[in-house]
Amino acid sequence: MKRNVGKVVEYLPFLGIVAVICTASWLAGRSSLVSRPSLVRSPVRR
C-alpha cells in the first residue's frame, strides 16, 4: 500500500504540469473574449 502511494506521488509533478498547461492555455484562449485591460491587446486585432 505504502509503495503504491509512493509510486503515485512520483507522477504528481507530471500531472500537475499538464493541469497547469491546460488551465493556462484555456485562460489564454478566453482572454480576448472577456474584458481586458487596455494594455493587453492582441497585436493581430489591432
Added chain:
Amino acid sequence: MSQTDVRMDGSAETRADREATPGSAGRRRERLVTQRAQTDSYYGRPVLNEPTWKDHDIAAYLFLGGLAGASSTLAAAAELTGRPNLARASKVGALGALGGSLYCLIHDLGRPERFLNMLRVFKVTSPMSVGTWILTAYGPQAGAAAATDVSGLFPGLGRAATVGAGLAGTALATYTAALITDTAVPVWHEAYREMPFLFAGSAAASAGGLGMLAAPLAEAAPARRAALLGTAVECVAATRMERRLGPVGEPLRRSRLLRLGEALSLAGALAGVTIGRRSRVAAMAAGAALLAGSACTRFGIFHAGMESADDPKYTVQPQRRRLAKARAERELA
C-alpha cells in the same frame, strides 16, 4: 609489463601456464565431443544494463516536448491565418509544456546542478546534445512569443518569435525520436524508421487537442484538423512499426498503454471533427482525450523499450539471425 611478475619463486619470466592445455587434468581419451549445451543467455540475465531513465521524467518529456513543439507550430499557423485566440492559447500552452520539459529533463539528471554542462559541446553523434541546442534555440523564442502576445508589447518582435518558435518547434517535436532510437534498446533502436513519424503525429494530435480544449469553436478548425491528421499518422506509423519489427515488436503489440493511447486519440480526433465543431463542452472533452491519448502512447513506447531491454532474447535472437544470414550469404558467394 604485460605479465604477472609477483610469484612464489621470485622469477619473473613468462610462465608456461599461459599456454596450459584446457582439459589437460585427469585421464585422457581420444574423443571429440560435439554435443553442446544450448543456452542463449547467462542465467536469463539481460545483456543490456537497464536504462536509468524514469518514465515520469523521460516518457513525460517525450510527451511535453512534442506538445510544446507542435503547439508552437500550430500557434504560428493560427497567427498567420488570423486566429488570435487559438494562437495565444497555443503559445501559452507551448510555454507551459516547455517549462515542464525542462523540469523533467533536469529532474532526471544524476547531478541536476550540472545541467549546463550540456552546453560545453555540440555533437551530432549525440541526439541529446543536439536536443539541448534545439531547446536553447527554441526556448527563448517560445517564451518571447507567449510573453509578447499576452502582454501586447512589441508585436513585431512577437511575430518574429512566433514564426521562429514554430519552425524550431518541428525539430523539438521530432528529434526525441532520434533520442530514444539511438540506443541499444532493441524495440527503440529497431523502430527508428517509424518512430519520428509516430512522434510527429502524436505531437500534432496533442497540440490539436490542446487547441480544441482552449480555443473558441470559431477558431479551432486547424486544431481539429491537426488532431485528426496527427492521429491518423500516429496510428499508421505504430501499425507499420509493430508489423515490421517482427519478433522484436512483441512488447509493442502486447502494450496495453499503446492500445489505450490509440483508442483515446482516435475517439478524441473523431469526436473533435464531429460534435466538437458545435459543442464547446464536447470539444474540450475531445481535446482532453487527445492529450491523454498522446501521453499514453509515449509512456507505452517508453515501457515497451524498457521491457525489451530487460529480456535477453530481444537482444540475442535478432543478432543471431543477423549472423546466420551473413554466414549464409558468405557461403553462397
Added chain:
Amino acid sequence: MAFDLDEQLNGSRVGFFTDTSICIGCKACEVACKEWNQVPEDGLDFTGMSYDNTVGLSADTWRHVAFVEQRTPMGRQEPGVGDMDFRWLMSSDVCKHCTQAACLDVCPTGSLFRTEYGTVVVQEDICNGCGYCVPACPFGVIGKRETTGVAAKCTMCYDRLPAGEEPACAKTCPTDSIQFGDLDELRERADRRLRQVQEAGMTSARLYGRDPDDGVGGMGAFFLLLDEPEVYGLPPDPVVTTRDLPSMWRHVGVAAAGLLAGIAATAWRRR
C-alpha cells in the same frame, strides 16, 4: 573506414586479452579492481548463479567473473565420474573499450573521452548523470552510480598506465588469463593461442571482439571464449548504435518537414 583509431594512435593502443580457457574463477581481478579504483560495494547478495554473486558489469562492478556450468566435456578430458560430463566456463568480463564506442558518441557533455592509449574513460567531474550512455552500450557495461549520480565504468586503470604499470586486474591475475599489452601484439598472441586451444580439442573456441571489422570496429578488450558469446552474457553480434544515426537524422528531418507541412495545411483553409 574514414577514421582508423589503430592508425591514429600509431600502434600505441593498449588493450586486454582475456583468455577464458585458463581462467580459474578466483575473482582476484574483481577484488584488485575494487581496491585500486575505490569502487564502492554493490550489494552482498546470494544469487544462486553458480559462484557468481556480482551478476554483471555495472557502475560498481568493473570486472565481473561469469561462472557457467555445463554438461559438456572440457576438450578430451575424462571426468572420471562414469558417463557424467561436466565443465565449468569461467570468464572475467570487462569494458570492451570499443573502437567505435556508443557511450562516447552519445555523451552530451563530453564527459566520456578517448584517451591517448585508445581507451574510453568517464571524467566524473564533468558527467551530469544524464544516463544516456547506459542504454547506448550494447554490452551493458556502463552504469550510473547511485551514490554520486554520475556514470562509472572501467578506465583500464588510466592512472596506472603513465607510470608504466599494467591495470590492477591484469597485474593480479594468477594464471595470466587477463593479459594487458599493445593491442597489435595481443591480437597476434590470441591468434596463436586460439590455434593451440583448438588443436587441444576445444573446437568451439573462438575469439570475441578481435576482428576490427565487427559492429563496434573491434574491441580494445577482447576474449577467447569456449562457447557462444551469449552463454557468457555477451551479445553475439554487437553493433554501435550510432551506425544507424545518419539514417535516423534523415527520418527525423522528413518527419519534421512533414509536421510543418501538415500543420500549415490544416490552417490553410479559412473557417
